[in-house]
Amino acid sequence: MNGFNVKFGYRDIFLEDVQPVHILYETRVKTAGCRAVIDARGLKHKELTDLLREAVRRGSSELVINHVFGQRYIGTRLYSPFKDEKICIEVNQFPGNDLGAFLNGHRITVQGNAQDGVGNTMDDGLIVVHGRAGDVTAMSMRGGQIFIRDNVGYRAAIHMKEYKDKVPVLTVGGTSQDFLGEYMAGGIVMLLGLNLQEDEPHRARYIGVGMHGGVIYLRGRLAEHQVGREVEICPPDERDREIIGRYVREYCRYFGGSPQEIINGRFQKLIPASLRPYGQIYAS
Amino acid sequence: MYPYILSEFIVERREDRCIRCRVCERQCANGVHLFDSELNRFFTTEKDCVGCQRCVMLCPADALYVRPRLADYRPNGSWTRDQMQNLKKQAATGGVVLTGSGNDKPYRVYWNHLTLNASQVTNPSIDPLREPMELQTFLGRKPDSLKIEFNGGKARLASEFPPNVPLRMPLLFSAMSLGAISYPAFKSLAMAAKEAGVLFNTGEGGLPVEMRGEYADHAIVQCASGRFGVDEDYLNCARIVEIKIGQGAKPGIGGHLPGEKVSDYIAQTRMIPRGTDALSPAPQHDIYSIEDLSMLIYALKEATDYSKPVSVKIAAVNNVAAIASGIVRAGADIVAIDGFRGGTGAAPLVTRDNVGIPIELALSAVDKRLRDEGIRNRCSVIAAGGIRSSADAIKAIALGDDAVYLATAPLVAMGCTLCHKCHTGKCNWGICTQDPFLTKRLNPELTSRRLSNLLRSWEHEIQEILGGMGVNAIESLRGNREHLRGLGLEEWELNVLGVKGAGE
Numbered sequence: 001m002n003g004f005n006v007k008f009g010y011r012d013i014f015l016e017d018v019q020p021v022h023i024l025y026e027t028r029v030k031t032a033g034c035r036a037v038i039d040a041r042g043l044k045h046k047e048l049t050d051l052l053r054e055a056v057r058r059g060s061s062e063l064v065i066n067h068v069f070g071q072r073y074i075g076t077r078l079y080s081p082f083k084d085e086k087i088c089i090e091v092n093q094f095p096g097n098d099l100g101a102f103l104n105g106h107r108i109t110v111q112g113n114a115q116d117g118v119g120n121t122m123d124d125g126l127i128v129v130h131g132r133a134g135d136v137t138a139m140s141m142r143g144g145q146i147f148i149r150d151n152v153g154y155r156a157a158i159h160m161k162e163y164k165d166k167v168p169v170l171t172v173g174g175t176s177q178d179f180l181g182e183y184m185a186g187g188i189v190m191l192l193g194l195n196l197q198e199d200e201p202h203r204a205r206y207i208g209v210g211m212h213g214g215v216i217y218l219r220g221r222l223a224e225h226q227v228g229r230e231v232e233i234c235p236p237d238e239r240d241r242e243i244i245g246r247y248v249r250e251y252c253r254y255f256g257g258s259p260q261e262i263i264n265g266r267f268q269k270l271i272p273a274s275l276r277p278y279g280q281i282y283a284s
Numbered sequence: 285m286y287p288y289i290l291s292e293f294i295v296e297r298r299e300d301r302c303i304r305c306r307v308c309e310r311q312c313a314n315g316v317h318l319f320d321s322e323l324n325r326f327f328t329t330e331k332d333c334v335g336c337q338r339c340v341m342l343c344p345a346d347a348l349y350v351r352p353r354l355a356d357y358r359p360n361g362s363w364t365r366d367q368m369q370n371l372k373k374q375a376a377t378g379g380v381v382l383t384g385s386g387n388d389k390p391y392r393v394y395w396n397h398l399t400l401n402a403s404q405v406t407n408p409s410i411d412p413l414r415e416p417m418e419l420q421t422f423l424g425r426k427p428d429s430l431k432i433e434f435n436g437g438k439a440r441l442a443s444e445f446p447p448n449v450p451l452r453m454p455l456l457f458s459a460m461s462l463g464a465i466s467y468p469a470f471k472s473l474a475m476a477a478k479e480a481g482v483l484f485n486t487g488e489g490g491l492p493v494e495m496r497g498e499y500a501d502h503a504i505v506q507c508a509s510g511r512f513g514v515d516e517d518y519l520n521c522a523r524i525v526e527i528k529i530g531q532g533a534k535p536g537i538g539g540h541l542p543g544e545k546v547s548d549y550i551a552q553t554r555m556i557p558r559g560t561d562a563l564s565p566a567p568q569h570d571i572y573s574i575e576d577l578s579m580l581i582y583a584l585k586e587a588t589d590y591s592k593p594v595s596v597k598i599a600a601v602n603n604v605a606a607i608a609s610g611i612v613r614a615g616a617d618i619v620a621i622d623g624f625r626g627g628t629g630a631a632p633l634v635t636r637d638n639v640g641i642p643i644e645l646a647l648s649a650v651d652k653r654l655r656d657e658g659i660r661n662r663c664s665v666i667a668a669g670g671i672r673s674s675a676d677a678i679k680a681i682a683l684g685d686d687a688v689y690l691a692t693a694p695l696v697a698m699g700c701t702l703c704h705k706c707h708t709g710k711c712n713w714g715i716c717t718q719d720p721f722l723t724k725r726l727n728p729e730l731t732s733r734r735l736s737n738l739l740r741s742w743e744h745e746i747q748e749i750l751g752g753m754g755v756n757a758i759e760s761l762r763g764n765r766e767h768l769r770g771l772g773l774e775e776w777e778l779n780v781l782g783v784k785g786a787g788e
Binding site: 010012014015045046049053072073076077079081097098101102104116117120121123136139140142155158159161162163166182183185186210212213275276277278279280281282283 | 286373374376377378379380381382507510511512514515516517519520540542543551552555556557559560561562563565569570578579582583586587589613615632658659662
């Protein structure tokens with residue numbers, strides 16, 4: 001009936017033994033102008049997000065977080081209904097899951113690999129990962145941009161959406177695992193395949209299953225069986241070339257490389273065959 | 285309609301009464317009545333009638349009768365008419381048979397087998413009309429213990445309280461999304477919730493921006509598998525954020541809001557293009573385990589700066605008690621359980637009628653399990669799915685519930701007659717449709733009054749029953765199974781409910 005019950009012991013790993021933010025702020029944060037450098041070594045998720053929020057509250061707009069090792073939700077807690085200022089966050093080394101989940105306009109740069117759920121239900125802003133990202137990257141993303149230098153895991157861009165001019169973009173330099181763009185309802189995915197060998201195909205299967213909106217631009221080889229049956233493959237037209245060019249140049253701006261060389265590769269465009277993939281499977 | 289199917293209703297018109305006003309013709313979105321002015325007579329397409337009784341109730345001359353047409357097939361206890369008609373629909377289309385509303389099969393309704401206690405002699409009953417009767421309920425996590433500091437003879441509460449949300453009475457409107465139901469129906473729920481001091485639930489269709497100023501304080505917003513309309517403004521404006529894992533009417537499956545229902549307005553609140561299917565995946569793809577659920581719970585707490593309780597809604601299924609325990613351990617402040625008689629805007633018939641377990645058993649099992657594990661205080665429990673009256677609500681509370689979710693009951697209060705055709709989008713009562721010709725039949729000013737009346741009468745009834753028990757606060761009844769007795773139940777059922785048989 002209490003915390004002493006060993007058999008059914010309940011520990012809240014997120015909230016228990018969290019150090020007060022004002023004490024952490026004194027020891028972990030060094031500020032210079034609008035820039036705050038935060039030492040995240042050994043901090044719990046909430047301790048770090050407390051610090052980020054506190055630093056922003058005290059006027060910092062450029063946050064550099066060093067020694068990040070697995071802390072989740074970086075960028076999630078910087079929402080304020082009264083403050084519209086967008087924060088720049090540099091994450092050094094390895095953030096945990098849900099980096100930039102529900103992100104609403106801030107910019108995050110990661111110098112290392114990211115884990116699962118990068119940009120989960122992200123609304124606006126920018127995430128640049130100098131490394132790879134894990135599963136469900138850009139899940140249900142509604143706006144903003146994500147650039148991943150290397151590969152992404154399973155089900156990237158799942159259920160990405162768009163509305164009018166709010167179009168999210170996920171650009172992946174490498175390749176992805178299965179179910180890329182599943183149920184995709186909008187947005188743009190670029191899969192550049194830069195780390196594949198000459199003539200080495202992408203390995204992902206079930207690409208775009210259930211897709212009913214948006215577009216995937218895929219560079220490199222791909223067999224038809226790797227793509228969901230709701231997807232149509234076609235060559236990019238002039239307008240597509242313009243979009244591809246825009247995001248490839250941006251990719252190269254973050255990670256280096258020659259835009260022209262990438263653009264000259266073989267691109268295919270994957271679009272939904274129907275806006276209503278499941279319109280016919282029901283009887284009333 | 286499909287071939288070889290008997291019409292389900294008989295439409296009778298008493299010609300001696302009919303004044304040819306053609307109200308019936310205008311009111312029926314299914315086109316059952318058609319007037320031929322040359323012949324001065326009505327033609328009736330009975331097979332399109334859904335039995336919603338709209339034309340009957342609006343006929344100024346009482347000239348119409350709509351009655352169920354009983355099976356004309358040879359009677360058969362196993363191959364019922366429903367079974368046969370479904371086979372014929374499937375044969376005609378190759379499709380999954382859809383339906384709306386809640387499970388209508390004659391499974392045992394346990395509420396009907398539970399009776400309530402009252403005071404006689406040994407303690408006095410209370411008259412709620414003249415004496416205080418507390419129904420206020422707080423939703424959210426409660427601390428394990430209270431720290432009280434004494435300073436110079438003064439006592440002060442030193443414990444920090446997790447966020448809790450007060451309700452004037454233990455009733456809530458359950459999740460019905462804008463898109464599934466019409467804007468006037470949605471707004472009526474919000475207005476009534478505000479008026480009555482309770483909460484409504486937006487479902488997963490988003491909360492229109494223009495409603496946030498006035499009604500967000502009475503909103504539970506959902507973050508479901510489709511993540512429609514979810515952004516930090518939406519999460520932060522509400523009182524409670526709910527993660528929807530499952531729904532009693534369709535456990536384990538997702539939802540498809542058909543493209544024809546996605547109008548400009550629905551497209552805007554859901555942030556998807558107009559006319560595309562709004563697909564809610566079956567699972568949330570960032571949740572494949574209790575640990576992942578924990579991750580989303582805390583993502584939502586982070587997004588709302590730990591200022592709101594986070595609820596997790598699941599359908600009542602076989603191992604619901606163990607699942608609920610996991611949910612509480614994952615950090616949820618509220619567990620909502622939806623029983624298999626819960627309603628839906630659209631679900632496959634096979635799922636609605638066959639998957640899940642009754643809320644009474646699920647609720648009791650969850651409450652008991654959480655108590656046994658010493659973590660009942662860490663969450664509030666909300667029961668949903670088939671609560672038809674204040675009596676059902678009181679019995680739920682005695683089985684350990686904190687508050688009940690109501691959806692079918694308020695819809696009936698708005699005008700719904702349970703014709704089970706929600707999935708067709710042709711609701712003649714203007715509730716479950718996006719057709720502007722039909723939705724304007726509901727006036728939120730009037731409908732919300734009907735809903736607040738409903739809540740007020742349930743409030744009075746709950747107070748009456750509590751008074752009869754000699755209890756002056758709903759808190760004293762919560763989980764107090766001594767106030768319940770079972771009638772006509774087998775031993776295993778009494779055991780699951782934790783209730784004695786009548787006379788014991």
